Amino acid sequence: MIALIDYKAGNLTSVRKAFAALGADLFTPERPEELATADAIVVPGVGHFGATKALGPEWVEAILGRVGELRPLLGICLGMQWLFEGSEEAPELPGLGLLGGQCYRLRSTDVKVPHVGWNSLDMQRENTIVADVADHSQVYFTHSFVAPVTGDTVAVTSHGEPFASIVQRGHVAGVQFHPEKSGEVGLQVLRNFLSMVG
């Protein structure tokens, strides 16, 4: 079973529905100990980085524990930003620290922020999470903060400046866009994650 972490940062109906369409049932653990049986973990979320405060030390320890046992982890939107060291949106709160770098607000004044709508994925390298996803495919974004482009970046997207739209480091992956709202391309990304779960 795949665990879907609900920390009250947005509605999870769409994420659950998209996985269900691919034949995967997700369970929502009430307590961190329930992650002990999880085959994989999905951390969704929209909104303020401060919302991740609800994921206290016990959750962090349980999630890092499963990741240490090589269980796949997927972060979506805010959940992807949480994989990094932190965000200037809530500087006092550390992220999971699985990926290096700090998230920051889109800086360009030539474009509208928040970044809302369909934008393209410019592939940087191949990896499991983007198998069968064509270069320049478009996906649906809605966010103001972004993760930096680093060695873990699989795809970048530009909105006034380039940012990491897909990341993967081993069995840890993240997407800044909403795969559950990105049509067939989004479903393919979720399929790829399920293939990592095996």
Add this chain to the structure above:
Amino acid sequence: MLSKRIIACLDVRDGQVVKGVNFEGLRAAGDPAELARRYNAEGVDELVILDITATLERRRALADTIRSVARELFIPLAVGGGIRTEGDAAAAVDAGADKVSLNTAALSNPSLITTLAERYGSQAVLVAIDAKWEGDRAAVYVRSGSTPGNRDAVEWAKEAEDRGAGEILLTSIDRDGTKIGFDCRLTAAVSSAVSIPVIASGGAGTLDHFVDVFNGGRADAALAASIFHYAETSVKNLKTHLRAAGIPVRL
């Protein structure tokens, strides 16, 4: 580069789409789920279900409509029409809406915008503004355009943004149903005053009207209903035309 969005609107009454009549190849002509599937296949970027059901009893059918449309749809879905309370919004979101659109209720109770933005995030809160020109001022109207809202549209859009709205759905009452083109002046006035996206609505009649509203009107998205329902053009045709005109779209 961020694409300009094409949004199709389904006006639904008692569970049936009411504007369309020429649904070629559709088994159930007025079935919102069937129409949603067609638009999705044609590459529409987003759908809006606008509930125009008259009575409260029949309104309960809305959740079923949302559920049936959302079941197989993996693009953003907004729901509007008669959302007056946090409970109305919760019912729409629980049924599968990604965004709720507030109109009359936002103006009479602006704190509802903030309440919903805090509960679901700003990305889930659309504020719909119906406006028409009165001299040099774009005046807000509510209750389906029948009642003056005693507000300036640009000022109200700015306040809605400050209160937590994630997008503005701007309808020109002057142009609605006329097919003579979007109100680019109105759209540009609001779009340049706020930093959140503005969806232009009202007046679409030709493909070039969309080109105009993205260029001169500075719209981030354009919404239409009958131009698609009556099969005058497909979403795909429109997007091909926009791309040829140099406007970024998802094709």
